Amino acid sequence: MNNLAFLNNLKLKLSWGKNGNQGLAPYGTLSTVNNGAAANARYEFGSSTIWYGMVPGTLGNSNLGWESTASWNTGLESAWLKNRIFFDIDLYFSKTTNQIFERNIPVMTGFKTMKSSMGQINNRGVEFTLRTVNIENRALVWTSNFTFWMNRNKLVHLYGDLDENGKEKDDISNSRFIGKPLGSIFGYVQDGIVQETDADYMQKNGVKAGVPKYKDMNNDGVINADDRDILGYATPNLKLNMSNTVSYKNFDLYAMLTGTFGGGGYYLKSNTAAFMTNGSGLFNSNSIYIPYWTPENKSNIYPSAVFAGDGGRFQGLQSRAFVRLQDVTLSYTFNAPWVKNMNIHNLKVFLSAKNLFTITDWVGDDPEVGSVIRENNYPVLTTFSIGANISF
Numbered sequence: 001m002n003n004l005a006f007l008n009n010l011k012l013k014l015s016w017g018k019n020g021n022q023g024l025a026p027y028g029t030l031s032t033v034n035n036g037a038a039a040n041a042r043y044e045f046g047s048s049t050i051w052y053g054m055v056p057g058t059l060g061n062s063n064l065g066w067e068s069t070a071s072w073n074t075g076l077e078s079a080w081l082k083n084r085i086f087f088d089i090d091l092y093f094s095k096t097t098n099q100i101f102e103r104n105i106p107v108m109t110g111f112k113t114m115k116s117s118m119g120q121i122n123n124r125g126v127e128f129t130l131r132t133v134n135i136e137n138r139a140l141v142w143t144s145n146f147t148f149w150m151n152r153n154k155l156v157h158l159y160g161d162l163d164e165n166g167k168e169k170d171d172i173s174n175s176r177f178i179g180k181p182l183g184s185i186f187g188y189v190q191d192g193i194v195q196e197t198d199a200d201y202m203q204k205n206g207v208k209a210g211v212p213k214y215k216d217m218n219n220d221g222v223i224n225a226d227d228r229d230i231l232g233y234a235t236p237n238l239k240l241n242m243s244n245t246v247s248y249k250n251f252d253l254y255a256m257l258t259g260t261f262g263g264g265g266y267y268l269k270s271n272t273a274a275f276m277t278n279g280s281g282l283f284n285s286n287s288i289y290i291p292y293w294t295p296e297n298k299s300n301i302y303p304s305a306v307f308a309g310d311g312g313r314f315q316g317l318q319s320r321a322f323v324r325l326q327d328v329t330l331s332y333t334f335n336a337p338w339v340k341n342m343n344i345h346n347l348k349v350f351l352s353a354k355n356l357f358t359i360t361d362w363v364g365d366d367p368e369v370g371s372v373i374r375e376n377n378y379p380v381l382t383t384f385s386i387g388a389n390i391s392f
Contacts, residue, residue, distance in 0.1 A: 009079035013090075014072075021067035021100065021129055029100075031060035058110040065098040067117055080334045084136075089128040096121045103159065104173045118159045121182065125151035139250050147241040153181050183234035185268055188227060188313045189215040192300035193293050210293040223313075231317060232265035243327075251346030252331045259323040260368065269370050274315035274363035277305045320367040322360035324380075328353045348389040355380050 001007070034055040035041055043051045071094035078087050098360050099119035105111060127149050135142040155178055161169040170177045173188040194201060194213045202208060217227040243256035262268065277290055294301040303314070329349035339347050358367070359381060363369040363378045 006081055007082075008083050009077070011077040014074045016070070016072050018068060018070040020338075021069070022099070029060060029064050030058075034058035037339060040331055056110060059105075059109065059114045061115055063117075064100070064115060065117045066198075067096065067098045067100045069094050069096040071123075073327075084133045086131040087128070089126065090124050092124065093265075094123040100347065101158075101171075101176070103171070112171070113295065116159060118157070119155065120157040121153055122156055123151065123153045125149070125189045140246070142244070142246045144245075145241075145243045147239075148238065150238040151235075153235075154184060175363065180230060181235060185231045185234060185315070186228055186271075187315050188223065189217065189229050189233050190294070191215045191284070193298075193303060195298055196295060207310075209295070211307050211310060212303055214313065231315070232268040234269060235266060237262045237266035237321075239261045250333045250335065252329075252333070254327065254329045255325070256327045257323060260321060262319040262321040263281070267320050268317045269320055269372075270315040270370050271318040271362070271364060272309070272314060273319060273372055274309060275302050275314075275316040317361055318351045320360070320362050320370050322358050322367040324368075325356040326354065328356060339390065344390060344392060346389070346391045350387055350389070352385045354383045354385075356382060358375065 001010070033054045034057040035052065041053045041055045043053060045051065053309040071092055073090060073092045075088065076091035079085070079105075080087065082355055095357065097120050098117040099121050100115055100117045100302045101119055105114050127145070130146040132144045133141070134144060155176060158168060158171055158176060158178060158213075162167050168178050173184065176182070177186075191213045194207055194209050194211050194305050196209045198209070198213065200221075201213065203222050214223045214227065216223060217229055221224075236259050240259045240261070241256065244259075248251045251284040260267065275290070277292055290302050290305075291299060292299060292302045293304040328348055329352040331348050360367045362370075368380075
């Protein structure tokens, strides 16, 4: 290694581990009962006597197992070109067995859901960090930091229920599909907006022009539950962070950009209010004008102004991808003689700002949270701070 002048440090890593899930709430796997007035367990005898009893709260599962995750992690840490470039990478692969799910059960039992542990999920991902010293001299130092995350998961097994062909059944009611990632968005595939020329479609489905149009996946001429498909995924595609620090004499400037990205159908969420006037005017719920469909403006994106929903078929999916200037800080450190004469060991003043701008196509409040229009959430606040760090 001494002969490799361009490589200053290299560490290879390999690890394996297995652990259980401790993220469940206390007693979250047991049958529970609720008592008292809060549970509405109220019984009246006559006109003045009231007794409070107990009612079942949640249904336990005696077959519930211990969820466990076995994972491999490999990677390296390295330094290059006289410690000017630092590159670290981690690759991980994990298998979670007896995955605990909240499963829908027949309501005739008196309950709607029950915890079940019969699944398996495989995870794989990569994380890497690149740190560079771009300029380094007595007056000026400029360093950069770039971080990348990406994760993919796949549902391998679920409850073990088989169909007539011996294939394991999906859990459609909870949008869980064998061989697909968790967070699947299941529904009707939109195919633009019904136009006046779609006479056959309007006749067979009993709709008018100006409403959302859906693909006939099984080519039977009618849009029904059999035409639903996976529309995308609620999980991000990848995440990136980039920060720069520039120090010039007594000044320091720090700035960080952060981003979460979709692509390939990832990081989507329903946002119908961004596309609809709700039949009450020309604007959506956030008072933003919508170029709604009219016979003269044959939009294939926005329904007509009178469209107020179609029973949940229309989801108005939007990407929550964004890039945000999250932090900027400018500081100055005083090292003049008068500082030491006042018995001050260190004096630094700073001006900082958070969330200066966000670039996104998401129509709503905060794409990172996924809050939609009129969800009574505060938008991301831009804040400015001025202060001083003083040590004696």
